[in-house]
Amino acid sequence: MTxxxxxxxxxxxxxxxxxxxxxxxxxKDPAAIPTLIKVFxxxxxxxxxxxxxGLIELGEQAVPQLLSQIDDxxxxxxxxxxxxxxxxxDPRALDIFISIVLTDFAPSVRRAAIKGLGNLQWQKLxxxxxxxxxxxxxxxxxxxCQDTDWSIRYAAVVGLQAMAKIPxxxxxxxxxxxxxxxxxTEKAVRARVLMANN
Amino acid sequence: MIExxxxxxxxENAPQLTPELAIANLQxxxxxxxxxxxxxxxxxxxxxxxxIDKLIAAxxxxxxxxxxxxxxxxxxxxxxxxxxxxxxxxPGLIKCLECDDxxxxxxxxxxxxxxxxxxxxxxLIKLLxxxxxxxxxxxxxxxxxxxxxxxxxxxxxxxxxxxxxxxxPFLQHPIPRVECAANRAMYQLTQDSTYGEKLVKWxxxxxxxxxxxxxGDLGAIGYLAAAKAIAQAQAENSFKLxxxxxxxxxxxxxxxxxxxxxxxxxxxxxxxxxxx
Numbered sequence: 001m002t003x004x005x006x007x008x009x010x011x012x013x014x015x016x017x018x019x020x021x022x023x024x025x026x027x028k029d030p031a032a033i034p035t036l037i038k039v040f041x042x043x044x045x046x047x048x049x050x051x052x053x054g055l056i057e058l059g060e061q062a063v064p065q066l067l068s069q070i071d072d073x074x075x076x077x078x079x080x081x082x083x084x085x086x087x088x089x090d091p092r093a094l095d096i097f098i099s100i101v102l103t104d105f106a107p108s109v110r111r112a113a114i115k116g117l118g119n120l121q122w123q124k125l126x127x128x129x130x131x132x133x134x135x136x137x138x139x140x141x142x143x144x145c146q147d148t149d150w151s152i153r154y155a156a157v158v159g160l161q162a163m164a165k166i167p168x169x170x171x172x173x174x175x176x177x178x179x180x181x182x183x184x185t186e187k188a189v190r191a192r193v194l195m196a197n198n
Numbered sequence: 199m200i201e202x203x204x205x206x207x208x209x210e211n212a213p214q215l216t217p218e219l220a221i222a223n224l225q226x227x228x229x230x231x232x233x234x235x236x237x238x239x240x241x242x243x244x245x246x247x248x249x250i251d252k253l254i255a256a257x258x259x260x261x262x263x264x265x266x267x268x269x270x271x272x273x274x275x276x277x278x279x280x281x282x283x284x285x286x287x288x289p290g291l292i293k294c295l296e297c298d299d300x301x302x303x304x305x306x307x308x309x310x311x312x313x314x315x316x317x318x319x320x321x322l323i324k325l326l327x328x329x330x331x332x333x334x335x336x337x338x339x340x341x342x343x344x345x346x347x348x349x350x351x352x353x354x355x356x357x358x359x360x361x362x363x364x365x366x367p368f369l370q371h372p373i374p375r376v377e378c379a380a381n382r383a384m385y386q387l388t389q390d391s392t393y394g395e396k397l398v399k400w401x402x403x404x405x406x407x408x409x410x411x412x413x414g415d416l417g418a419i420g421y422l423a424a425a426k427a428i429a430q431a432q433a434e435n436s437f438k439l440x441x442x443x444x445x446x447x448x449x450x451x452x453x454x455x456x457x458x459x460x461x462x463x464x465x466x467x468x469x470x471x472x473x474x
Protein backbone atom coordinates (compact mmCIF):
# COMPACT_ATOMS: atom_id res chain seq x y z
CA MET A 1 0.00 0.00 0.00
CA THR A 2 2.74 2.45 0.88
CA UNK A 3 4.15 2.04 -2.59
CA UNK A 4 0.80 2.58 -4.28
CA UNK A 5 0.22 5.75 -2.25
CA UNK A 6 3.75 6.89 -2.92
CA UNK A 7 3.18 6.46 -6.66
CA UNK A 8 0.28 8.92 -6.52
CA UNK A 9 2.39 11.44 -4.63
CA UNK A 10 5.27 11.10 -7.07
CA UNK A 11 3.35 11.12 -10.38
CA UNK A 12 5.04 13.52 -12.83
CA UNK A 13 2.49 13.77 -15.63
CA UNK A 14 -1.33 13.87 -15.68
CA UNK A 15 -1.36 10.43 -17.36
CA UNK A 16 0.94 8.93 -14.71
CA UNK A 17 -1.33 10.38 -12.07
CA UNK A 18 -4.43 8.76 -13.59
CA UNK A 19 -2.63 5.40 -13.74
CA UNK A 20 -1.36 5.68 -10.17
CA UNK A 21 -4.82 6.56 -8.84
CA UNK A 22 -6.38 3.67 -10.77
CA UNK A 23 -3.84 1.28 -9.26
CA UNK A 24 -4.44 2.61 -5.77
CA UNK A 25 -8.23 2.36 -6.19
CA UNK A 26 -7.92 -1.20 -7.47
CA UNK A 27 -6.33 -2.27 -4.17
CA LYS A 28 -9.70 -1.65 -2.45
CA ASP A 29 -7.88 -0.94 0.81
CA PRO A 30 -9.31 1.51 3.37
CA ALA A 31 -5.77 2.84 3.90
CA ALA A 32 -6.13 4.45 0.44
CA ILE A 33 -9.06 6.66 1.48
CA PRO A 34 -7.21 9.87 2.51
CA THR A 35 -5.05 9.81 -0.63
CA LEU A 36 -8.04 9.21 -2.89
CA ILE A 37 -9.85 12.19 -1.33
CA LYS A 38 -6.73 14.36 -1.70
CA VAL A 39 -6.74 13.64 -5.46
CA PHE A 40 -9.99 15.64 -5.82
CA UNK A 41 -7.95 18.81 -5.32
CA UNK A 42 -5.36 18.09 -8.02
CA UNK A 43 -7.36 19.51 -10.94
CA UNK A 44 -6.98 16.28 -12.91
CA UNK A 45 -10.48 15.15 -13.95
CA UNK A 46 -9.36 11.69 -15.08
CA UNK A 47 -7.61 11.01 -11.77
CA UNK A 48 -10.54 12.46 -9.82
CA UNK A 49 -13.01 10.18 -11.60
CA UNK A 50 -10.82 7.16 -10.81
CA UNK A 51 -10.70 8.28 -7.17
CA UNK A 52 -14.50 8.67 -7.07
CA UNK A 53 -14.87 5.14 -8.45
CA GLY A 54 -12.45 3.80 -5.84
CA LEU A 55 -14.23 5.51 -2.96
CA ILE A 56 -17.64 4.31 -4.15
CA GLU A 57 -16.22 0.79 -4.26
CA LEU A 58 -15.03 1.14 -0.64
CA GLY A 59 -18.54 2.31 0.24
CA GLU A 60 -19.68 2.95 3.82
CA GLN A 61 -16.20 2.75 5.33
CA ALA A 62 -15.18 5.83 3.27
CA VAL A 63 -18.10 7.92 4.50
CA PRO A 64 -16.70 9.37 7.75
CA GLN A 65 -13.55 10.67 6.04
CA LEU A 66 -15.47 11.92 3.01
CA LEU A 67 -17.73 13.88 5.37
CA SER A 68 -14.93 15.35 7.44
CA GLN A 69 -12.61 16.24 4.55
CA ILE A 70 -14.90 18.25 2.30
CA ASP A 71 -12.89 21.06 0.71
CA ASP A 72 -14.63 24.34 1.54
CA UNK A 73 -12.32 26.35 -0.71
CA UNK A 74 -12.36 24.36 -3.95
CA UNK A 75 -15.75 23.69 -5.47
CA UNK A 76 -14.31 21.34 -8.08
CA UNK A 77 -12.98 19.11 -5.31
CA UNK A 78 -16.17 19.53 -3.30
CA UNK A 79 -18.28 18.29 -6.21
CA UNK A 80 -16.28 15.06 -6.37
CA UNK A 81 -16.74 14.48 -2.63
CA UNK A 82 -20.47 15.02 -2.90
CA UNK A 83 -20.75 12.77 -5.97
CA UNK A 84 -18.96 10.00 -4.07
CA UNK A 85 -21.23 10.43 -1.06
CA UNK A 86 -24.32 10.54 -3.28
CA UNK A 87 -23.36 7.26 -4.95
CA UNK A 88 -22.60 5.52 -1.65
CA UNK A 89 -26.00 6.80 -0.43
CA ASP A 90 -25.23 6.44 3.28
CA PRO A 91 -27.81 8.51 5.21
CA ARG A 92 -25.09 9.96 7.47
CA ALA A 93 -24.59 12.40 4.56
CA LEU A 94 -28.07 13.89 5.11
CA ASP A 95 -27.02 17.00 7.06
CA ILE A 96 -24.18 17.90 4.73
CA PHE A 97 -26.39 17.41 1.67
CA ILE A 98 -29.09 19.69 3.08
CA SER A 99 -26.59 22.35 4.02
CA ILE A 100 -24.98 22.28 0.56
CA VAL A 101 -28.31 22.30 -1.26
CA LEU A 102 -29.44 25.37 0.68
CA THR A 103 -26.23 27.38 0.92
CA ASP A 104 -23.49 26.36 -1.53
CA PHE A 105 -22.82 28.89 -4.30
CA ALA A 106 -21.66 26.38 -6.93
CA PRO A 107 -24.50 24.84 -8.97
CA SER A 108 -22.47 21.72 -9.83
CA VAL A 109 -22.03 20.90 -6.14
CA ARG A 110 -25.67 21.66 -5.33
CA ARG A 111 -26.96 19.46 -8.15
CA ALA A 112 -24.87 16.53 -6.92
CA ALA A 113 -26.17 16.98 -3.37
CA ILE A 114 -29.77 17.28 -4.58
CA LYS A 115 -29.58 14.04 -6.51
CA GLY A 116 -27.89 12.41 -3.52
CA LEU A 117 -30.55 13.65 -1.14
CA GLY A 118 -33.25 11.82 -3.04
CA ASN A 119 -31.42 8.50 -3.07
CA LEU A 120 -30.20 7.95 0.50
CA GLN A 121 -30.73 4.48 1.98
CA TRP A 122 -33.18 5.47 4.69
CA GLN A 123 -33.53 1.90 5.96
CA LYS A 124 -29.98 2.15 7.33
CA LEU A 125 -31.13 4.69 9.90
CA UNK A 126 -32.59 3.57 13.23
CA UNK A 127 -36.37 3.18 12.81
CA UNK A 128 -36.99 6.05 15.23
CA UNK A 129 -35.07 8.52 13.05
CA UNK A 130 -36.29 7.50 9.63
CA UNK A 131 -39.40 9.58 9.24
CA UNK A 132 -37.80 12.78 10.55
CA UNK A 133 -34.88 12.36 8.15
CA UNK A 134 -37.16 11.61 5.21
CA UNK A 135 -39.30 14.64 5.94
CA UNK A 136 -36.29 16.94 6.19
CA UNK A 137 -35.03 15.73 2.82
CA UNK A 138 -38.41 16.13 1.15
CA UNK A 139 -38.95 19.60 2.60
CA UNK A 140 -35.55 20.70 1.30
CA UNK A 141 -36.25 19.32 -2.17
CA UNK A 142 -39.73 20.87 -2.32
CA UNK A 143 -38.27 24.23 -1.26
CA UNK A 144 -35.67 24.38 -4.02
CA CYS A 145 -38.26 23.71 -6.72
CA GLN A 146 -38.50 27.50 -6.84
CA ASP A 147 -34.78 28.14 -7.33
CA THR A 148 -34.01 30.61 -10.13
CA ASP A 149 -31.52 28.22 -11.79
CA TRP A 150 -33.35 25.75 -14.08
CA SER A 151 -30.69 23.07 -13.54
CA ILE A 152 -31.33 23.14 -9.79
CA ARG A 153 -35.07 22.71 -10.34
CA TYR A 154 -34.36 19.91 -12.82
CA ALA A 155 -32.19 18.15 -10.23
CA ALA A 156 -34.90 18.67 -7.59
CA VAL A 157 -37.40 16.83 -9.80
CA VAL A 158 -34.92 13.94 -10.13
CA GLY A 159 -34.49 13.85 -6.33
CA LEU A 160 -38.21 14.04 -5.68
CA GLN A 161 -38.97 11.31 -8.21
CA ALA A 162 -36.81 8.93 -6.18
CA MET A 163 -38.50 9.96 -2.92
CA ALA A 164 -42.01 9.61 -4.35
CA LYS A 165 -41.54 5.85 -3.87
CA ILE A 166 -41.94 6.40 -0.13
CA PRO A 167 -45.71 6.27 0.58
CA UNK A 168 -45.70 8.78 3.49
CA UNK A 169 -44.34 11.64 1.36
CA UNK A 170 -45.78 10.73 -2.00
CA UNK A 171 -48.73 13.06 -1.90
CA UNK A 172 -46.94 16.43 -1.36
CA UNK A 173 -44.45 15.42 -4.07
CA UNK A 174 -47.16 14.67 -6.61
CA UNK A 175 -48.93 17.95 -5.93
CA UNK A 176 -45.64 19.84 -6.31
CA UNK A 177 -45.16 18.09 -9.66
CA UNK A 178 -48.63 19.16 -10.72
CA UNK A 179 -47.85 22.76 -9.78
CA UNK A 180 -44.57 22.70 -11.72
CA UNK A 181 -46.24 21.28 -14.81
CA UNK A 182 -48.43 24.36 -14.92
CA UNK A 183 -46.06 27.03 -13.66
CA UNK A 184 -42.44 26.22 -14.43
CA THR A 185 -41.06 28.57 -17.07
CA GLU A 186 -38.63 26.03 -18.53
CA LYS A 187 -39.88 23.42 -20.96
CA ALA A 188 -36.96 21.15 -20.04
CA VAL A 189 -38.03 21.14 -16.38
CA ARG A 190 -41.67 20.47 -17.24
CA ALA A 191 -40.58 17.60 -19.49
CA ARG A 192 -38.59 16.11 -16.60
CA VAL A 193 -41.69 16.32 -14.40
CA LEU A 194 -43.69 14.48 -17.07
CA MET A 195 -41.04 11.78 -17.13
CA ALA A 196 -41.15 11.50 -13.31
CA ASN A 197 -44.94 11.18 -13.41
CA ASN A 198 -44.87 8.32 -15.91
CA MET B 199 -11.39 23.44 -12.99
CA ILE B 200 -13.26 26.58 -13.91
CA GLU B 201 -16.99 26.45 -14.13
CA UNK B 202 -18.62 29.43 -15.72
CA UNK B 203 -22.10 29.54 -16.99
CA UNK B 204 -21.77 33.22 -16.12
CA UNK B 205 -24.38 32.80 -13.42
CA UNK B 206 -22.24 31.95 -10.42
CA UNK B 207 -22.01 35.41 -8.93
CA UNK B 208 -23.77 37.97 -11.06
CA UNK B 209 -26.93 38.71 -9.09
CA GLU B 210 -25.18 39.06 -5.72
CA ASN B 211 -22.52 41.48 -6.86
CA ALA B 212 -24.90 43.96 -8.46
CA PRO B 213 -25.85 47.27 -6.86
CA GLN B 214 -29.59 47.41 -6.39
CA LEU B 215 -31.49 49.04 -9.24
CA THR B 216 -35.14 49.31 -10.14
CA PRO B 217 -36.38 49.41 -13.74
CA GLU B 218 -37.23 53.12 -13.35
CA LEU B 219 -33.82 53.94 -11.93
CA ALA B 220 -32.01 51.92 -14.58
CA ILE B 221 -33.94 53.63 -17.38
CA ALA B 222 -33.15 57.03 -15.87
CA ASN B 223 -29.49 56.07 -15.41
CA LEU B 224 -29.15 55.52 -19.16
CA GLN B 225 -28.95 59.32 -19.33
CA UNK B 226 -26.90 59.86 -16.19
CA UNK B 227 -23.92 62.19 -16.36
CA UNK B 228 -21.91 59.34 -14.83
CA UNK B 229 -20.89 57.19 -17.81
CA UNK B 230 -20.27 54.11 -15.70
CA UNK B 231 -23.86 54.27 -14.42
CA UNK B 232 -25.12 54.38 -18.00
CA UNK B 233 -22.96 51.43 -18.94
CA UNK B 234 -24.16 49.38 -15.98
CA UNK B 235 -27.82 50.30 -16.50
CA UNK B 236 -27.66 49.16 -20.14
CA UNK B 237 -26.40 45.74 -19.00
CA UNK B 238 -28.87 45.55 -16.10
CA UNK B 239 -31.95 46.15 -18.26
CA UNK B 240 -31.03 43.23 -20.50
CA UNK B 241 -29.98 40.91 -17.70
CA UNK B 242 -33.22 41.40 -15.77
CA UNK B 243 -35.36 41.31 -18.92
CA UNK B 244 -36.91 44.75 -18.47
CA UNK B 245 -38.68 44.93 -21.80
CA UNK B 246 -40.75 48.02 -21.07
CA UNK B 247 -41.20 50.28 -24.12
CA UNK B 248 -39.31 53.10 -22.45
CA UNK B 249 -36.32 50.86 -21.75
CA ILE B 250 -36.31 49.66 -25.36
CA ASP B 251 -36.51 53.21 -26.75
CA LYS B 252 -33.70 54.50 -24.57
CA LEU B 253 -31.49 51.51 -25.34
CA ILE B 254 -32.09 52.06 -29.06
CA ALA B 255 -31.07 55.70 -28.56
CA ALA B 256 -27.95 54.50 -26.70
CA UNK B 257 -26.88 52.64 -29.88
CA UNK B 258 -25.88 56.08 -31.19
CA UNK B 259 -24.12 57.26 -28.04
CA UNK B 260 -21.03 59.45 -28.62
CA UNK B 261 -20.10 60.25 -25.00
CA UNK B 262 -18.67 56.94 -23.80
CA UNK B 263 -15.42 56.17 -25.69
CA UNK B 264 -12.38 53.97 -25.03
CA UNK B 265 -8.77 54.93 -25.81
CA UNK B 266 -9.01 52.84 -28.97
CA UNK B 267 -12.16 54.60 -30.13
CA UNK B 268 -14.58 51.91 -28.95
CA UNK B 269 -18.13 52.54 -27.77
CA UNK B 270 -18.72 50.66 -24.49
CA UNK B 271 -22.28 51.90 -23.97
CA UNK B 272 -23.29 50.99 -27.52
CA UNK B 273 -21.91 47.48 -26.97
CA UNK B 274 -23.98 46.93 -23.84
CA UNK B 275 -27.10 48.48 -25.35
CA UNK B 276 -26.77 46.24 -28.39
CA UNK B 277 -26.33 43.13 -26.21
CA UNK B 278 -29.35 43.95 -24.09
CA UNK B 279 -31.62 44.67 -27.03
CA UNK B 280 -31.10 41.10 -28.22
CA UNK B 281 -32.17 39.74 -24.85
CA UNK B 282 -35.28 41.92 -24.68
CA UNK B 283 -36.77 40.45 -27.84
CA UNK B 284 -38.40 43.61 -29.27
CA UNK B 285 -38.18 43.81 -33.06
CA UNK B 286 -38.27 47.60 -32.86
CA UNK B 287 -34.53 47.34 -32.18
CA UNK B 288 -33.75 45.68 -35.52
CA PRO B 289 -33.09 48.80 -37.69
CA GLY B 290 -30.79 50.32 -35.05
CA LEU B 291 -28.89 47.05 -34.66
CA ILE B 292 -28.53 46.72 -38.44
CA LYS B 293 -26.95 50.17 -38.46
CA CYS B 294 -24.54 49.03 -35.74
CA LEU B 295 -23.18 46.40 -38.15
CA GLU B 296 -21.37 49.30 -39.83
CA CYS B 297 -19.93 50.76 -36.62
CA ASP B 298 -16.14 51.29 -36.47
CA ASP B 299 -16.02 49.37 -33.19
CA UNK B 300 -15.58 45.62 -33.78
CA UNK B 301 -17.29 44.78 -30.49
CA UNK B 302 -20.38 46.84 -31.36
CA UNK B 303 -20.63 44.95 -34.66
CA UNK B 304 -20.21 41.66 -32.83
CA UNK B 305 -22.85 42.48 -30.21
CA UNK B 306 -25.26 43.64 -32.92
CA UNK B 307 -24.81 40.44 -34.93
CA UNK B 308 -25.38 38.32 -31.80
CA UNK B 309 -28.52 40.23 -30.92
CA UNK B 310 -29.86 40.10 -34.47
CA UNK B 311 -29.40 36.32 -34.25
CA UNK B 312 -31.59 36.28 -31.15
CA UNK B 313 -34.24 38.50 -32.70
CA UNK B 314 -34.28 36.33 -35.83
CA UNK B 315 -35.57 39.01 -38.17
CA UNK B 316 -34.92 38.37 -41.85
CA UNK B 317 -34.49 42.06 -42.66
CA UNK B 318 -30.97 41.82 -41.18
CA UNK B 319 -29.77 39.24 -43.71
CA UNK B 320 -28.46 41.61 -46.41
CA UNK B 321 -26.40 43.65 -43.95
CA LEU B 322 -25.03 40.54 -42.24
CA ILE B 323 -24.00 39.09 -45.60
CA LYS B 324 -22.12 42.30 -46.36
CA LEU B 325 -19.78 41.58 -43.42
CA LEU B 326 -18.64 38.43 -45.24
CA UNK B 327 -17.33 40.54 -48.17
CA UNK B 328 -13.98 39.32 -49.42
CA UNK B 329 -14.67 35.83 -48.09
CA UNK B 330 -12.13 33.74 -46.20
CA UNK B 331 -9.20 35.64 -47.78
CA UNK B 332 -10.21 38.79 -45.91
CA UNK B 333 -11.06 36.99 -42.67
CA UNK B 334 -7.68 37.51 -41.03
CA UNK B 335 -6.41 38.79 -37.73
CA UNK B 336 -6.00 42.54 -37.38
CA UNK B 337 -2.36 43.14 -36.37
CA UNK B 338 -2.08 44.00 -32.70
CA UNK B 339 -5.73 43.23 -31.94
CA UNK B 340 -7.21 40.04 -30.50
CA UNK B 341 -9.84 39.72 -33.22
CA UNK B 342 -10.37 39.29 -36.96
CA UNK B 343 -11.46 41.99 -39.41
CA UNK B 344 -15.12 41.17 -38.77
CA UNK B 345 -17.01 39.24 -36.08
CA UNK B 346 -17.27 36.21 -38.38
CA UNK B 347 -18.39 33.77 -35.71
CA UNK B 348 -21.32 35.95 -34.72
CA UNK B 349 -22.23 36.75 -38.33
CA UNK B 350 -22.19 33.09 -39.42
CA UNK B 351 -24.22 32.07 -36.39
CA UNK B 352 -26.73 34.83 -37.02
CA UNK B 353 -27.21 33.84 -40.66
CA UNK B 354 -27.83 30.26 -39.57
CA UNK B 355 -30.21 31.25 -36.78
CA UNK B 356 -32.22 33.56 -39.03
CA UNK B 357 -32.51 30.88 -41.71
CA UNK B 358 -30.66 32.78 -44.44
CA UNK B 359 -30.58 29.99 -47.04
CA UNK B 360 -29.58 32.56 -49.68
CA UNK B 361 -26.24 32.90 -47.85
CA UNK B 362 -25.27 29.21 -48.05
CA UNK B 363 -22.76 29.66 -50.88
CA UNK B 364 -21.09 32.50 -48.95
CA UNK B 365 -20.98 30.57 -45.68
CA UNK B 366 -19.65 27.33 -47.16
CA PRO B 367 -16.07 28.61 -47.83
CA PHE B 368 -15.75 29.40 -44.11
CA LEU B 369 -15.82 25.64 -43.43
CA GLN B 370 -12.17 25.85 -44.53
CA HIS B 371 -11.27 28.75 -42.25
CA PRO B 372 -8.03 28.02 -40.35
CA ILE B 373 -9.45 29.13 -36.99
CA PRO B 374 -11.44 26.25 -35.44
CA ARG B 375 -14.02 28.54 -33.81
CA VAL B 376 -14.85 30.13 -37.15
CA GLU B 377 -14.97 26.73 -38.81
CA CYS B 378 -17.35 25.54 -36.09
CA ALA B 379 -19.58 28.58 -36.54
CA ALA B 380 -19.76 27.81 -40.26
CA ASN B 381 -20.65 24.17 -39.57
CA ARG B 382 -23.29 25.26 -37.09
CA ALA B 383 -24.86 27.63 -39.64
CA MET B 384 -24.63 25.08 -42.48
CA TYR B 385 -26.38 22.48 -40.35
CA GLN B 386 -29.18 24.90 -39.50
CA LEU B 387 -29.62 25.87 -43.14
CA THR B 388 -29.40 22.36 -44.67
CA GLN B 389 -30.07 19.88 -41.81
CA ASP B 390 -27.22 17.84 -43.32
CA SER B 391 -25.67 15.68 -40.58
CA THR B 392 -22.19 16.03 -42.15
CA TYR B 393 -21.96 19.43 -40.47
CA GLY B 394 -23.23 18.16 -37.13
CA GLU B 395 -20.62 15.41 -37.20
CA LYS B 396 -17.88 17.98 -37.85
CA LEU B 397 -18.88 19.67 -34.59
CA VAL B 398 -18.82 16.31 -32.78
CA LYS B 399 -15.30 15.79 -34.11
CA TRP B 400 -14.17 19.12 -32.64
CA UNK B 401 -15.82 18.19 -29.36
CA UNK B 402 -13.37 15.31 -29.12
CA UNK B 403 -10.32 17.05 -30.56
CA UNK B 404 -10.55 20.68 -29.49
CA UNK B 405 -9.04 22.23 -26.37
CA UNK B 406 -11.27 22.91 -23.36
CA UNK B 407 -12.33 26.37 -24.54
CA UNK B 408 -13.31 25.07 -27.95
CA UNK B 409 -15.14 22.12 -26.40
CA UNK B 410 -17.27 24.57 -24.41
CA UNK B 411 -18.05 26.54 -27.57
CA UNK B 412 -18.96 23.37 -29.47
CA UNK B 413 -21.21 22.22 -26.63
CA GLY B 414 -23.06 25.52 -27.06
CA ASP B 415 -23.22 25.02 -30.83
CA LEU B 416 -24.65 21.50 -30.56
CA GLY B 417 -27.25 22.67 -28.05
CA ALA B 418 -28.22 25.59 -30.27
CA ILE B 419 -28.80 23.40 -33.31
CA GLY B 420 -30.39 20.55 -31.32
CA TYR B 421 -28.24 17.89 -33.00
CA LEU B 422 -29.66 14.76 -31.38
CA ALA B 423 -27.06 12.33 -32.75
CA ALA B 424 -24.48 14.09 -30.55
CA ALA B 425 -26.25 13.34 -27.26
CA LYS B 426 -23.89 10.62 -26.05
CA ALA B 427 -20.78 12.45 -27.24
CA ILE B 428 -21.95 15.51 -25.29
CA ALA B 429 -22.50 13.50 -22.11
CA GLN B 430 -19.02 11.96 -22.43
CA ALA B 431 -17.17 15.13 -23.46
CA GLN B 432 -14.22 16.26 -21.36
CA ALA B 433 -15.86 19.42 -20.05
CA GLU B 434 -17.69 20.67 -16.97
CA ASN B 435 -21.12 19.21 -16.33
CA SER B 436 -22.75 22.64 -16.35
CA PHE B 437 -21.80 23.10 -20.01
CA LYS B 438 -22.91 19.58 -20.90
CA LEU B 439 -26.26 20.07 -19.18
CA UNK B 440 -26.88 23.32 -21.08
CA UNK B 441 -26.05 21.58 -24.33
CA UNK B 442 -28.33 18.62 -23.66
CA UNK B 443 -31.09 21.02 -22.61
CA UNK B 444 -30.86 22.47 -26.12
CA UNK B 445 -31.25 18.98 -27.63
CA UNK B 446 -34.16 18.23 -25.32
CA UNK B 447 -35.98 21.44 -26.23
CA UNK B 448 -35.74 20.57 -29.91
CA UNK B 449 -37.31 17.19 -29.18
CA UNK B 450 -40.17 18.82 -27.30
CA UNK B 451 -41.20 21.05 -30.21
CA UNK B 452 -42.43 24.60 -30.26
CA UNK B 453 -45.82 24.49 -28.58
CA UNK B 454 -45.18 25.71 -25.02
CA UNK B 455 -48.48 24.36 -23.64
CA UNK B 456 -48.79 21.05 -25.31
CA UNK B 457 -45.91 18.65 -25.61
CA UNK B 458 -45.28 15.01 -25.04
CA UNK B 459 -42.02 13.26 -24.28
CA UNK B 460 -40.74 10.97 -27.02
CA UNK B 461 -38.28 8.11 -26.48
CA UNK B 462 -35.56 10.44 -27.83
CA UNK B 463 -36.46 13.08 -25.26
CA UNK B 464 -36.31 10.45 -22.52
CA UNK B 465 -32.90 9.31 -23.73
CA UNK B 466 -31.62 12.90 -23.48
CA UNK B 467 -33.09 13.33 -19.99
CA UNK B 468 -31.48 10.10 -18.79
CA UNK B 469 -28.13 11.49 -19.92
CA UNK B 470 -28.86 14.77 -18.14
CA UNK B 471 -29.73 12.88 -14.94
CA UNK B 472 -26.37 11.14 -15.09
CA UNK B 473 -24.59 14.51 -15.09
CA UNK B 474 -26.18 15.86 -11.89
